[in-house]
Amino acid sequence: MSTPVSPRTLRAGLVLADPNSGSTQQVIVLQYSPESLSRSLQPQAVGAESGDRVDALRLKAPPVETYKIDAELDATDQMATAAGAPNGLLPQLAALEMLVTPSVSTLRSNQALAMAGTLEIVPVMMPLTLFVWGRNRILPVRITEYSVTEDAFDPQLNPIRARVSLSLRVLNVNDLVPGSRGSELYLAHQSQMEALARKFAYGSAADVGLTR
Structure with a gap:
């Protein structure tokens, strides 16, 4: 009797896109x-702000959606390899930290502009970050919080076990340029959720005790 083959488990990750x-x-698996995950x-909603009763059932935008995940990292197996x-x-x-940190070259460029007397320096444009949790959840996100706890170290004090906590805010059509890659991915995800x-x-109404 053959042993049933377990389905390959996909791994979650973050994808950086232009x-x-x-x-x-880049892909960070x-x-x-x-x-x-939570x-x-x-x-x-509109009603809470306007106070108008006709607006009580209206929504002005997609909901603000946030994800929180805790990821374990361990270098023990890697240390045993050649x-x-x-x-x-x-x-x-x-x-992971580069996802929320401008590059040194960009910082130096902005410093040079400031020293030259530039009155307005454009905020740094970062890559589009996609949170991928299986094929049904591919979402444009902004990292709102990153924290790490380092639990064990090698003789050189390099961390070899760590726990990373990420808070992610989903970017929706109100945050992104219409027709952009991020906006289209968000709409594709919402279409999938509707399906x-x-x-x-x-x-039925009868299931909850209603007559109509």
Whole structure:
């Protein structure tokens, strides 16, 4: 009797894309997919602000959606290979931190502009970040919080075990340029959610004690 083959488990990650063309620049695959994630949706209602009763059921925009994940990193297995892990987990942590940090060349360029007397320096344009959690969730996001706890170290004090916490705010059509790669990905995700909702077996009024 053959042993059943377990389906390959996809890994979660973050994809960096060019904000204009949408082409993939870098992919950060999480070493272990988090065992859980939490998310929240804050409806953007009109009635609470206007006080007008006709607006009580109106929505002015998509909800503000946030994700929170905790990821485990461990360099133990890598240390046992021929290549080893001479810097521990620092490369992985640095790659994540670069998602929220402008490059040195950009900072130097802005410094030069400031020293030259430039009155208005355009904020730094970062790559479009996509949060990928399986094929049903590919979302443009902004990292709103990044924290790391380093739990163990090698003799050179490089971290070899760490826990990373990420808070991600989903960027919707109100945040992104219409027709841009990020905006289209958000709309594609919402279309997918609508299709999934149609697969749900809704009940009847009688199921909850209503007569009509």
